[in-house]
Amino acid sequence: MARRFGVDDKQTLALAVQVSNALRFSGRWEESLRLQIDNLERLRARFGEEDPVYLGCARVHGVGLRLLGRYADALRNDLELLPIFEREFRADHPHTLRIRSNVAVSLRCLGRFEEALRHDEETLAERLRIFGPVEHPTLSSEFGLSRDLRGLGRYEDSLDLIRKINNVLDRKDSPWNQFRLLVAIDFGVALRRAGFYEDAFAQGRKALGLHQSILGKEHRQTLQSATNLINDHRLHEDLAGAQRLGEETVLGLEKVAGVDHPNTLAACANLAIVLRVRNNPGGARRLDERAVEGLRSAVGDSHISTLIAMHNLASDLAALGEVREARRLGETVLEQSLALHGPGHPNTLAAMANLSLDRTADGDPDAARRLREEMLDGYRRSPLPDHPDARLAAQYGRVNLGIEPMND
Numbered sequence: 354m355a356r357r358f359g360v361d362d363k364q365t366l367a368l369a370v371q372v373s374n375a376l377r378f379s380g381r382w383e384e385s386l387r388l389q390i391d392n393l394e395r396l397r398a399r400f401g402e403e404d405p406v407y408l409g410c411a412r413v414h415g416v417g418l419r420l421l422g423r424y425a426d427a428l429r430n431d432l433e434l435l436p437i438f439e440r441e442f443r444a445d446h447p448h449t450l451r452i453r454s455n456v457a458v459s460l461r462c463l464g465r466f467e468e469a470l471r472h473d474e475e476t477l478a479e480r481l482r483i484f485g486p487v488e489h490p491t492l493s494s495e496f497g498l499s500r501d502l503r504g505l506g507r508y509e510d511s512l513d514l515i516r517k518i519n520n521v522l523d524r525k526d527s528p529w530n531q532f533r534l535l536v537a538i539d540f541g542v543a544l545r546r547a548g549f550y551e552d553a554f555a556q557g558r559k560a561l562g563l564h565q566s567i568l569g570k571e572h573r574q575t576l577q578s579a580t581n582l583i584n585d586h587r588l589h590e591d592l593a594g595a596q597r598l599g600e601e602t603v604l605g606l607e608k609v610a611g612v613d614h615p616n617t618l619a620a621c622a623n624l625a626i627v628l629r630v631r632n633n634p635g636g637a638r639r640l641d642e643r644a645v646e647g648l649r650s651a652v653g654d655s656h657i658s659t660l661i662a663m664h665n666l667a668s669d670l671a672a673l674g675e676v677r678e679a680r681r682l683g684e685t686v687l688e689q690s691l692a693l694h695g696p697g698h699p700n701t702l703a704a705m706a707n708l709s710l711d712r713t714a715d716g717d718p719d720a721a722r723r724l725r726e727e728m729l730d731g732y733r734r735s736p737l738p739d740h741p742d743a744r745l746a747a748q749y750g751r752v753n754l755g756i757e758p759m760n761d
Contacts, residue, residue: 363406366396370410377417380573380609386417403441408434408448415455419462420573422614422651424759428459445479447490457497462759464656464693466504473497487521489532496536503546503757504657506698509736512543529567531574535760537563538578541585542757546699548740550588557585576605577616577758583623584755592631599624615658618647619756622662625669626753634672641666644756655689657700661754664704667711668751676714683708699742702731703754706746 369392376385393414396407411434418427431452438449457472477494484490495518503511519540527533537560545553561582564575579602586595603624606617622644629637644662652659663686670679687704694701705728712721732743742752 363400366392366399366410367406370406370413373410373417374413377413377420380571382417382420386414386421389414389417402437408438408441412448412452412455415459419459419759422610422616422759424459424462424615424652428456428463431456431459445483447483450476450479450490454494454497457501458760461497461500461504463652464504464658466501470498470501470505473501487525492518492521493532496532496539499539499543503543506694506700507736508543508546508548508699512547515540515543529563531568534560534564534567534574534578538574538581542581545581545585545588545755548737548742550585550741554585554589557582571605571609573606573609573616574760576602576609576620577760579605580616580620580623580758581755583620583627587627587630587753592627595627596624596631599627613647613651615648615651616758618644618651618662619658619758622658622665622756626665626755629665629669629672630753634669638666638669638673641669655693657693658756658759660686660690660693660704661700661756664700664707664754668707668753671707671711671714671751676711680708680711680715680717683711696727697731697735699735699737699740700754702728702735702746703742703752705731706742706750706752710749710751 369388373385373388373392376382376388389410392410393407396404396410400407402408402411411430415427415430415434418424418430435449435452435456438446438452442449453472453476457469457476460466460469460472473494477491477498480488480491480494495514499511499514499518502514515536519536522533522536537556541553541556541560544556557578561575561578564572564578568575579598583595583599583602586592586598599620602620603617606614606620610617621640625637625640625644628634628640641662645659645666648656648659648662663682667679667682667686670676670682683704687701687708690698690701690704705724709721709725709728712718712724728746732738732740732746735743737743746752
């Protein structure tokens with residue numbers, strides 16, 4: 354078509370947009386993004402930013418940026434598009450609502466869960482009005498909402514919502530497309546976060562099996578499912594299986610996403626916990642140091658995933674006998690977790706639990722006791738006072754935190 358009509362013809366460029374989408378779906382993300390950028394420049398120069406083909410290309414450009422872990426760039430792209438879509442269509446047009454939903458995804462990938470929640474709630478209200486309670490756009494907004502709630506530490510609310518979505522899809526006998534597979538992953542994660550480890554393990558294995566049979570073992574979403582399942586194997590006390598899956602998943606993500614992608618680093622951090630539990634704290638430390646450094650570069654010092662990797666690195670240092678360094682890092686994690694999450698978030702309580710142990714080991718029992726009392730009171734006041742982490746902390750155990758991979 355380019356030879357017949359020219360590279361700047363609108364039909365040629367519209368077809369190029371679809372080619373870039375096909376490249377993205379097939380996992381050729383860098384090629385897809387390069388083609389998107391070229392398309393955007395040509396469409397903007399020839400037809401302007403209000404042209405429907407340009408707007409369609411610009412919308413999926415944000416998706417391409419997120420796939421490569423460029424979450425801040427994706428958010429900037431989507432925020433710039435939102436007022437244009439509101440002006441060219443209208444605020445409640447389905448195209449505009451998709452952009453608003455994309456803004457929420459980018460915010461969530463950046464760990465800005467409160468802001469993502471507001472966008473998802475606004476989008477959900479409009480989609481309920483337009484589409485009703487069981488159509489895909491509405492379920493997609495509820496899905497995003499369940500992730501926001503989980504990021505905010507509202508584990509029971511998140512589980513209730515993802516269970517509802519899963520039940521709707523079951524009743525509709527929806528096809529096992531990428532959305533339904535994502536729901537299968539998140540249902541397992543929500544079960545684990547709420548402390549239902551056996552159910553989470555069963556659901557996680559089911560989700561991974563479906564992904565492998567439908568999307569293939571090397572698909573990025575399959576590897577995200579596997580990244581979560583590492584934690585389920587560990588909590589099921591299948592440490593050999595957890596390590597085997599973790600090593601395979603890290604290698605797979607390094608191949609398809611890159612060594613520095615946030616999701617690759619998430620898999621490294623989850624594997625590191627397994628190594629430490631299997632009495633290899635040195636190997637765990639190397640992986641966690643890689644995860645901390647990479648996540649700091651990719652998403653910043655105060656991102657939820659960075660703080661989790663730092664939290665686990667402190668445990669590696671404690672296991673290696675470097676108690677002063679473990680305490681110093683734990684103090685930083687607690688300070689930043691309080692600023693990011695507040696005192697009642699499960700990650701903050703886990704940071705308190707571990708730091709109280711490290712203060713004791715560092716010869717500061719009074720500070721350790723005060724922090725422990727605050728931590729135990731926090732667990733008692735939490736929505737899940739009998740959560741396995743709460744029981745572990747009460748028994749002077751170290752609390753490990755897994756990282757959820759980020760999705761587009």
